[in-house]
Structure formats: structure tokens, C-alpha cells
Amino acid sequence: MKSRFFSDLIRKRVFLSFLSLLGFLVAGCSMNPSDRLQTPVAREGLLDLRTVDFTQQTVALNGSWKWYWHALRNPGDPETTFEYSPFPQLWTEQTWNKKPLSSFGYATYALTVLLPHSTPPLALRMPDTFSAHRLFLNGTELAQSGIPGTSAETTIPFWSTQLKPVPKTDTLRLLLQIANFHHSKGGAYKPLFLGKADDLIVTRNREFALDFILTGCLFMGGLFFLGLYLFGRHETSILYFSLFCLLYSYRIIGTDHYALHSLLHNAGWSLTLHLEYLSLFLSIAVFAWYTRSLYPADVNHGFVKMLAGVCLAFAAVTLLFPPVLFTQTITLFLGLMFIYIGYAFYVYWLAARRKRPGAVYSLMSTGVLLAVFTIIIFKYFRVAFPEIWVLFIGYLGFFFLQSLVLSFRFAFTLKQAKEQAEEGLRVKNEFLSTMSHEIRTPLNAVIGMTHLLLQDHPRPDQKQQLDVMLFSAKNLLHIVNDILDFNRIEAGKTTLEHIPMDPASILQNVVSTYQTLAREKSLDLRLSIDPKFTNRVLGDPTRLAQVIANLVHNAIKFTEQGEVVVSLSVDEQTEQTITLTIAVKDTGIGIAPEKQELVFNRFTQADSSLSRSYGGTGLGLTICRRILHLQQVELHLESEPGKGSRFYFTQTFPRVITAQEPQEESRPVPKEKPLLGFTILLVEDNTMNVLLAKSVLERLGASVDVATNGQEAVDMLDSSKHSLVLMDLQMPVMDGYEATRIIRERHETLPIIAVTASLPQEVGDRAQVAGLNEILVKPYNPRSLMRVVMKNLNLQS
The missing domain is CATH 2.60.120.260 (Galactose-binding domain-like)
Structure with missing residues (x-):
């Protein structure tokens, strides 16, 4: 609304300036000397x-x-x-x-x-x-x-x-x-x-100066619009306007006062006369094409072709015949110019009525051009004698308004492109979110069931097959997570937490997670923590873990023998802050100096053959760099082909003053079946995920009731029986948000855990408004499910 108000205000001011300009043009002419x-x-x-x-x-x-x-x-x-x-x-x-x-x-x-x-x-x-x-x-x-x-x-x-x-x-x-x-x-x-000599010199110099200034403005404007056309904006209206400016610029300097002839004393009269006439005929033809390309839906294409054809015919006569013949055509052509400009005025008036982009400015500029050419024709036939500044201001007004037309169209096109890009981004985000849900949902059953089978003491050959299955499922999940993370970072939807964390523990967890993968490749994965580091710091533990995990996974993937070392060293510390350098060093294939920057580009690896040899999306390092950039931290690389690589970054964290944290009261938990005596309402429409969750919870001793949609959950819930609800969010009949909202409106206070294949950032606000206590992301493993359930039941795990 505000932008429309300012747009209308600008248009009104331009229109008032246009009326003032026409008044100046009329006032600047006298009927005889x-x-x-x-x-x-x-x-x-x-x-x-x-x-x-x-x-x-x-x-x-x-x-x-x-x-x-x-x-x-x-x-x-x-x-x-x-x-x-x-x-x-x-x-x-x-x-x-x-x-x-x-x-x-x-x-x-x-x-x-x-x-x-x-x-x-x-x-x-x-x-x-x-x-x-x-x-x-x-x-x-x-x-x-x-x-x-x-x-x-x-x-x-x-x-x-x-x-x-x-x-x-x-x-x-x-x-x-x-x-x-x-x-x-x-x-x-x-x-x-x-x-008086001084007065005449000043007048002559002023005339020549105005001619040179106006010519320079038109010529440079023509070059600008020509460059705009050639280097990206392939719109014919821009091309035609640039040609019109370039052609008509000669009319300013090569006629009337003949300022150009004052510089070129030896210029051939026949050549300059040909240029004088050709520049007029061709510029009017180009202006006709410009009008057609500007508002193609508002012109009669046949009539425009005829007008342009007449101009080209006059130009052909100029080229083929001597001056004594083609100079006779000028009087006829000046008469035809009123038809040309009048028709252009009609087209722009029609376009303005139909609210075409920039048509109001086109209408104003044509009105100015009509006044300018009327003055020129009157001067040619010695009917009126304008002051020297009249035509100068008239020409400037015309070209300024025409530039506004193209600028307005350019801005309008950019706005449309921006809206289309935003719509495309929205559709892409929705698509990726849907794909995330659709891929994570079956992966939840695959990963969860594999974990359960591994807990049932399978035979060695079965364990090997289950390990392969689990590895492949986790690899697929890693790829999906990379794509979604990158998409979220690109869309500017990534937010950073500022909470207490222990970087040493985070690094230890990452190293523990990847120990199995390192052992499979016979690699030594080690962690080195500087003894000087003792305090917790404020930061985003999730993002730190994500960066380190990507770097470690990358190092293991590109290392065939040797070791991968994750290190944390203290560079500097004060009472308030501590500066840490975190590095991941490997003895892998290394990266050539000229290709080191390429590895940070999205979807890119240092060598295209590496994609076939090692796989991956090529997004891991890009995501690491983007996450660190959000924290004003730079990710560095030191590498030598054949000897390995070292990725590291240095970051300053606020320190957390150590204090005794209050312990929550916890009820005693049976050791073998910690959920014995609890009944959990499981709300899930996917049969395989129901089977997985029931198997995990019943192994832990819980009783499980199942609802296949939100409406069933609302009807089945009994707070005297059920201790906790596991709520899927995307279900038929009634989704998890609505079901949770209705339950909370009944003043039910039992924990409701969202179990979803969407990412927390995508559902966080809606989940909080609905009244959900926590979010568990699919796919999850049995231990994750146990941990979140026991946490919300206030049990010790």
C-alpha cells in the first residue's frame, strides 16, 4: 500500500513537471525576430x-x-x-x-x-x-x-x-x-x-555548449541502453531506444547551428548532408519500431510497418539520389511527422488507459516530442523563432521521460522476476519439505527395525547384512539432510541458538559416532583436547556438531589409510571469552592449491571423477562454510595432494560461569523395563511406524494404545490412564496440530511429543502454538525414542 502511494505521488509530480515543461516550450517561442x-x-x-x-x-x-x-x-x-x-x-x-x-x-x-x-x-x-x-x-x-x-x-x-x-x-x-x-x-x-562582440560570443558558445551537452547525453544514453540490451536485457524496446538515441544525437550537433562543422572544417558537405537527412528518416523509423515493441498489444502492426516502410523509402532515396533531388523530400516528410507523432500519442494514450507499465510517462514524453517537433517545423518555415534553451529543455524532457518508461519497465520486469523467483523458491521449499517427509517416514521404519534386529543378537552373517542395511539407510538420510540444510540456509531460514554448551563433549560425541565408519576403513580416528580448556561456552551446539560431523565424515570418506585427527586448542582466554581453534586433519588424497576454493562451491568437488569414486552431494563443505559465515567465522583449508588436508576455524565464544545446577526430582525407575506401569497413546497412521514404536515401547515395559488419526486420539485420550502422547503431525481426518490444540483446550497437561518427518525449524512455531512439548524427528533409533519419552516422564535414563 505504501509503495503504491509513493508511486502515485511520483507520477503526479512528474505530470506537473510535464505541464510546466510544455508551458516553458510555448512561452519560449516568439512569432518573429x-x-x-x-x-x-x-x-x-x-x-x-x-x-x-x-x-x-x-x-x-x-x-x-x-x-x-x-x-x-x-x-x-x-x-x-x-x-x-x-x-x-x-x-x-x-x-x-x-x-x-x-x-x-x-x-x-x-x-x-x-x-x-x-x-x-x-x-x-x-x-x-x-x-x-x-x-x-x-x-x-x-x-x-x-x-x-x-x-x-x-x-x-x-x-x-x-x-x-x-x-x-x-x-x-x-x-x-x-x-x-x-x-x-x-x-x-x-x-x-x-x-556587441562579447554578447555574440557568449550566445554562440552557449548554443554550441548546449548542442554538445545534449549530443553527449543522447549518445552516452544510447550506448548505455545498447550495452543493457547486449549484456543481458534482450528486450527489443531497449535496443530500438538505444538506436534512436544514437541516430538522433547527430541531428543535434549536425544541424541548425552546425556545431559539428565548427570542429570539422574539411568535412564533405555531401556526406554531412546525407547524414543529416538519414539520421532524421532512420530515427523516426526506429521510433515507430520502438513504439510497437513497447506496447505490441496496443498498436496496429500493419500501420506501424507502413510508417516504418515510408521512412525507409525516404532513406533509400537519400542514399540513391544526389542532394538536389533528395532534399526536396524534406517538406513532405515534415508534414508526415505529425502523423507519426500523433499516432504514437494515440498508442500511448491507449496504453495508459489500459494501465500498461510506464504508459503514462510515454504519453507525457510524446506530448513533449510533439511540441518540440512543432517548434522545429515552425522554425524551419520561419513562423516562430524559439529561444536557444527551448529545444534543449524540450529534448531533455523527452529523453528523460522515455528513460523513465524503460526504467519503469525494467523495474516492473525485475519485480515480476523477483515474484516468480520467490514463488519458485516457495514451491521448491514445499516440494523439498514434502519429499523430506515422504523419504524420512519409510526410513524411520527401516532404521528403527534394523536397530531392533541388531538388539536381538543376530548370527554373524545376519549382523553383517544388517550393518550394511543400517549404513545404507544412514547414508541416504545424510544426503537428504544435506540437501534440506542447504536449502534452508539459502532461504535465510537458519537461526542460531545462544545457549551453554561443551565443545569438548560435542567433539567427543561426533568422534564416537564415526568410530565405526573409521574402523571399517581401518583408519585411526582420534580426538585431541587442549588441557587448558575447562569451561563451557555459549553457542549453538547443534550447528557446531553439524559442522564437525560434516568435516569428519568428509575426512573419512577421502582417506584410504592413515588417520583422522579432530583437535580443539585454546588460543586465548579472558574472564569473559575464550578463543578456540577446532581442526579436522586427515592423511587422505589432498587437494591441489588451484582447486582448493572449488571444494566450497555447492554441488562441486575438486575433481568430477571424485563424485563417481566417493559419492556424495558436494554440499557438506558448503554447508559448513555457510553455517560458520552466519557466525562471522571463516573456514580455512591447508592441503597438499597425496599428503592430506586440514580444515580448521577459529572462533571466540563467551564463557559460561560454572555454577551448581539444580537437580530435577526423578521418580525411581525399574532397571530392566524402565517404562513398566506407564500407558502411552501412540497417534500414527503409518503401519510400519506403528509397529516400530510399539516394539520399542513394549520392550521398555510400556503399554501402548494406538490411534490412526487426530480425531481418534481426541476421542481415546484418558488422562487417568495415559501418561504421554506420541503425536504424528501429518495424518488424515485430523492432523496432529489440531488434535493437540483440542486436547490442550480441555486443560489436559500430560506431555505430548510431536513425532514427525519434518525438520524442527519447519514445524517449531506451529508446534509451540498448538501446545506440543517436544519434537522427535523421524527417522529415530530406539535409544532416541527412549530418551525423549523418559525425559518427558521425568525419569532417569
Whole structure:
């Protein structure tokens, strides 16, 4: 709920920013230059600026200039026929001798400018023209872009914006030559500006800086999204957006102010013009594909293919035909762009209505793009003249919102993947828990019955067979336990106890447990305890035993002859803490240095052939390392091939102050049949487990009543007769939790022991809430069952 609130809040703020951005874009445009300059206009080739304060304003040299058609006049040439012509204006909009003109030809413009006697240092800004020009000032060449000539062969086109200082004088005589034989448009279409040099330099630098910054942002953004696509997120919308950014970045630096041309003075005009047009046509085609891949269910795929096909057709014309032909297509294409952007706006509006991921941001960004391209088209047709920051902010707003779209989709996809992974983990945990129960239940009967048979003094050949059976069953149980332990650690469900324990006793128990296995391989399994260790410590005895047991089992498995030594040494001790080093050393096969880290990886052994030779899941050492990591302890390895290995860890434990522990009162117990006189209610639905438990309990002298489900147990229980209940948890009709809850609601206080194939960590909370006293995990051996029963009957074992 909270995340949705913040998401709505962010969306509202972005929407308000979007409205503000549109307002800025509209406010930053004026309908003609005079709206912002308020300057005199040239009349019949004369512009009087003697009353202008150049410290306050910059002047556009617009108005009526002398115009010489089909003449490239140089300073000092004798006067010839001329007309007065508006400047700037394309040739196709003019006439000569009242006859319309084409875009091809050459001409000279002349203007005399009268200046104040005192002015700050001035400069003249000369924009690009169609398609080459040369400017003279007071008889001296001031600026040149390309080479104007009288034919296509003698004319070299080039476009650039130039800024030139103006000498100190009260009169400027300008002579501007323009020639065009390579473009579909000819003549001047931008005004010249005269103003304070410092102001014009700042303006020019600001324009170039904004162009370079925006180009760099788009280009690096395009590379980022391209890398995101190539290195994992293979989503076509990311690819198309990256291509759009890369293609359109050229439009920023290679058009309008032609900032790129200020760096590349020798760049071929034809090449840069091709790139200018191709970048537009291809970027719009890619944007159409991007829209389709972003919301495929909301677009008309046939219409999008047609739009992209039209763009590719324009691009093909650009590649196949000379500039004089393909430049004629731009006007038509600019008209089509409204269809493209309008359709994209419709698609995003539809997607927003259908609550597609990120569609609101897509809708906003397309609104900004529509405003930006409207301003560009108005500027192209000289209807509006935006401030330099207008398009910069508009472009940034568009790309920022589009980045939000992809970021939102990326986060949405990650969230879905996270939810799917969590669901998969939940299903896996449930599966493993079920498999644990299903495997442990029959193992309980196998291991328990084997123990009973071994207690009946079998013949030597029978004992050998029973030992093999018991070993195989325990090996299977060990594998199941490893997998479940690892799964629980991976899921972060492992908790650590902090209770008094005796590490020396734990090590002694582990060594005793594995003595039989070591003797079967003729190995010497020894325990070495530092005499300085005398105190108990605070820790998790179960996890310590698990780590040592895994290390000892691993050492025995990979040792064919020699010994395995388990040692405990005291490194340092104070009144409050003691630092111990616990090690397991063997004389086994050893591990090569380059493979020592591999043995700690899950499902991995140092050599794949070892899995076939020695078996195992490859999880033992991984589990040891993970358990120790939970306690901020590192498991170390020293090993040499052919000589053996030593696994060890150093851990600091809080010490337990020795105190006399109170003794529980215990009733006397008959020696041979300690449960004689007790009646136990056994609640179990598995026939083999009933047979096992009854056999063990009756050997101990107990009477046993059996219920096959929880409802029978509730009905059969008689607290005046029954001293203890052994309750299975997973049963038909009524499970053990519900049966225990009902019994406790009747205020019955006799001990109820959960006997389950699930792990204590999986059932602990539910068992405690239901009112169960203890948990006995299947498979159990007869001694374990006797110990837990006698403990809860308050008997001495």
C-alpha cells in the first residue's frame, strides 16, 4: 500500500513537471525576430543604426537589401543593374524583372550600415546559406563558407555558423555573394546579426555548449541502453531506444547551428548532408519500431510497418539520389511527422488507459516530442523563432521521460522476476519439505527395525547384512539432510541458538559416532583436547556438531589409510571469552592449491571423477562454510595432494560461569523395563511406524494404545490412564496440530511429543502454538525414542 502511494505521488509530480515543461516550450517561442529585438529595418540597401545602443541589444540586419541576380560582385566593381529585395528570403519566393526564380543560381547582396560614433567592440554573426557564400566588409573578405561560383563545377557548398569581429568605423559596407547548384533550396534564409562582440560570443558558445551537452547525453544514453540490451536485457524496446538515441544525437550537433562543422572544417558537405537527412528518416523509423515493441498489444502492426516502410523509402532515396533531388523530400516528410507523432500519442494514450507499465510517462514524453517537433517545423518555415534553451529543455524532457518508461519497465520486469523467483523458491521449499517427509517416514521404519534386529543378537552373517542395511539407510538420510540444510540456509531460514554448551563433549560425541565408519576403513580416528580448556561456552551446539560431523565424515570418506585427527586448542582466554581453534586433519588424497576454493562451491568437488569414486552431494563443505559465515567465522583449508588436508576455524565464544545446577526430582525407575506401569497413546497412521514404536515401547515395559488419526486420539485420550502422547503431525481426518490444540483446550497437561518427518525449524512455531512439548524427528533409533519419552516422564535414563 505504501509503495503504491509513493508511486502515485511520483507520477503526479512528474505530470506537473510535464505541464510546466510544455508551458516553458510555448512561452519560449516568439512569432518573429522583431518581437524580441525591436530594431530598425533596412530600407533600399541602407540600415541606420546610429541611435542603437549596442550595449543593450543585438540587431538583425533584416530589411530591403540591394540585390544583383546572376552576378558575383566583388568590392570595387562598377555598378550594374540591381533590385531591392527582402533579406533573408529564398530565391523561389523572389522575382527578377518580375519573373519567378528557381533555387539554382548565384547572386550578390549589398547593404550599407550606419553606426554610432562610439560603440563597444562589435562582431558580425554570419549563418549558413543555401549553399555557399562569401562576405566582404568594407572591401575586405570577412567570412566564407564553401566557395560560391557561377556553375555547379565552380561552386563548393558548405554550411557553418561564423562569428567575425567588426573593425572600428561608423559605416559598414556589406557585400554578400551566395551561390547554389546542389540543394533544392537557394538563397539566404537566416538573418545576419550585428552586436556587441562579447554578447555574440557568449550566445554562440552557449548554443554550441548546449548542442554538445545534449549530443553527449543522447549518445552516452544510447550506448548505455545498447550495452543493457547486449549484456543481458534482450528486450527489443531497449535496443530500438538505444538506436534512436544514437541516430538522433547527430541531428543535434549536425544541424541548425552546425556545431559539428565548427570542429570539422574539411568535412564533405555531401556526406554531412546525407547524414543529416538519414539520421532524421532512420530515427523516426526506429521510433515507430520502438513504439510497437513497447506496447505490441496496443498498436496496429500493419500501420506501424507502413510508417516504418515510408521512412525507409525516404532513406533509400537519400542514399540513391544526389542532394538536389533528395532534399526536396524534406517538406513532405515534415508534414508526415505529425502523423507519426500523433499516432504514437494515440498508442500511448491507449496504453495508459489500459494501465500498461510506464504508459503514462510515454504519453507525457510524446506530448513533449510533439511540441518540440512543432517548434522545429515552425522554425524551419520561419513562423516562430524559439529561444536557444527551448529545444534543449524540450529534448531533455523527452529523453528523460522515455528513460523513465524503460526504467519503469525494467523495474516492473525485475519485480515480476523477483515474484516468480520467490514463488519458485516457495514451491521448491514445499516440494523439498514434502519429499523430506515422504523419504524420512519409510526410513524411520527401516532404521528403527534394523536397530531392533541388531538388539536381538543376530548370527554373524545376519549382523553383517544388517550393518550394511543400517549404513545404507544412514547414508541416504545424510544426503537428504544435506540437501534440506542447504536449502534452508539459502532461504535465510537458519537461526542460531545462544545457549551453554561443551565443545569438548560435542567433539567427543561426533568422534564416537564415526568410530565405526573409521574402523571399517581401518583408519585411526582420534580426538585431541587442549588441557587448558575447562569451561563451557555459549553457542549453538547443534550447528557446531553439524559442522564437525560434516568435516569428519568428509575426512573419512577421502582417506584410504592413515588417520583422522579432530583437535580443539585454546588460543586465548579472558574472564569473559575464550578463543578456540577446532581442526579436522586427515592423511587422505589432498587437494591441489588451484582447486582448493572449488571444494566450497555447492554441488562441486575438486575433481568430477571424485563424485563417481566417493559419492556424495558436494554440499557438506558448503554447508559448513555457510553455517560458520552466519557466525562471522571463516573456514580455512591447508592441503597438499597425496599428503592430506586440514580444515580448521577459529572462533571466540563467551564463557559460561560454572555454577551448581539444580537437580530435577526423578521418580525411581525399574532397571530392566524402565517404562513398566506407564500407558502411552501412540497417534500414527503409518503401519510400519506403528509397529516400530510399539516394539520399542513394549520392550521398555510400556503399554501402548494406538490411534490412526487426530480425531481418534481426541476421542481415546484418558488422562487417568495415559501418561504421554506420541503425536504424528501429518495424518488424515485430523492432523496432529489440531488434535493437540483440542486436547490442550480441555486443560489436559500430560506431555505430548510431536513425532514427525519434518525438520524442527519447519514445524517449531506451529508446534509451540498448538501446545506440543517436544519434537522427535523421524527417522529415530530406539535409544532416541527412549530418551525423549523418559525425559518427558521425568525419569532417569
